[in-house]
């Protein structure tokens with residue numbers, strides 16, 4: 001029997017049996033097999049896949065950020081930071097509370113605290129009372145920033161994260177059921193001269209913020225000192241949910257991120273403002289970086305560091321320009337992580353091929369991991 005007639009007969013039998021038994025499964029042989037969905041998402045899937053940007057700063061009352069998040073299918077973790085370039089902490093807090101009230105299912109809030117008064121009696125008690133109040137108002141996380149380790153001093157010495165006087169605050173974060181987001185240290189580039197840095201965004205940031213450019217401050221703690229203090233702290237609080245912001249300041253080497261995640265099962269990392277560092281590596285060893293994402297698919301949180309401050313709205317009153325740039329940022333990252341399309345990334349001067357991560361990996365990295373890491377469910 002030739003192939004065509006055999007197929008025709010098989011088809012006929014399948015049709016017959018389907019007719020004779022109404023409960024029968026639709027005969028697979030009769031209809032052409034439905035193609036399996038592609039292993040990875042495409043650009044047109046971007047808006048409708050559930051996503052959470054685990055690291056943004058909505059420091060305004062304006063609805064612009066939330067409007068774009070709604071349009072692009074994002075929830076947001078908006079993080080307050082004790083950063084001199086940002087509005088005062090009280091204003092950041094007021095903005096977060098207003099945004100939270102406007103759309104509590106989409107906007108999540110990470111509060112923070114000031115290091116002012118550290119070392120004085122009652123410092124931790126005061127912070128802990130404020131954190132309890134913030135948790136009661138809906139905060140899900142607490143941010144601790146690189147001013148610990150790089151700026152804040154006590155009795156003339158820099159305060160490092162593993163200072164035991166910080167421990168009671170970490171205990172309180174844990175007790176309140178919150179997550180600690182830690183941005184400690186800086187990218188590896190920070191200890192290099194500008195011309196040796198791997199990405200233009202680092203070059204630009206450190207050119208504009210020489211006070212944080214540690215290459216210029218060899219008397220201050222080195223890169224490994226910062227990492228060690230952070231690791232000591234995480235080790236001392238094994239039950240605390242910890243999110244290492246900016247790939248845990250280990251962005252330059254996926255092997256080091258992997259070792260950190262292996263060592264601390266309660267830790268996750270967000271990718272905020274470090275995608276170009278990952279791309280720098282995948283241009284050089286695509287399979288290694290892709291394998292890293294697949295291997296650590298339960299521990300990585302998508303995040304951007306997109307920031308909207310009041311001064312930006314002075315020249316962009318309804319936030320249209322911000323919305324365009326946020327959409328552009330988010331879609332470029334989607335192209336890289338979710339699809340196999342190539343794109344030009346100017347800050348590393350390279351054409352970068354997308355990782356085309358499997359759909360289930362994208363669903364975790366973009367959503368499920370953040371929901372779990374911040375105990376949002």
Ligand SMILES: [Zn+2]
Pocket residue numbers: 055056057079272305
């Ligand atoms: Zn940030």
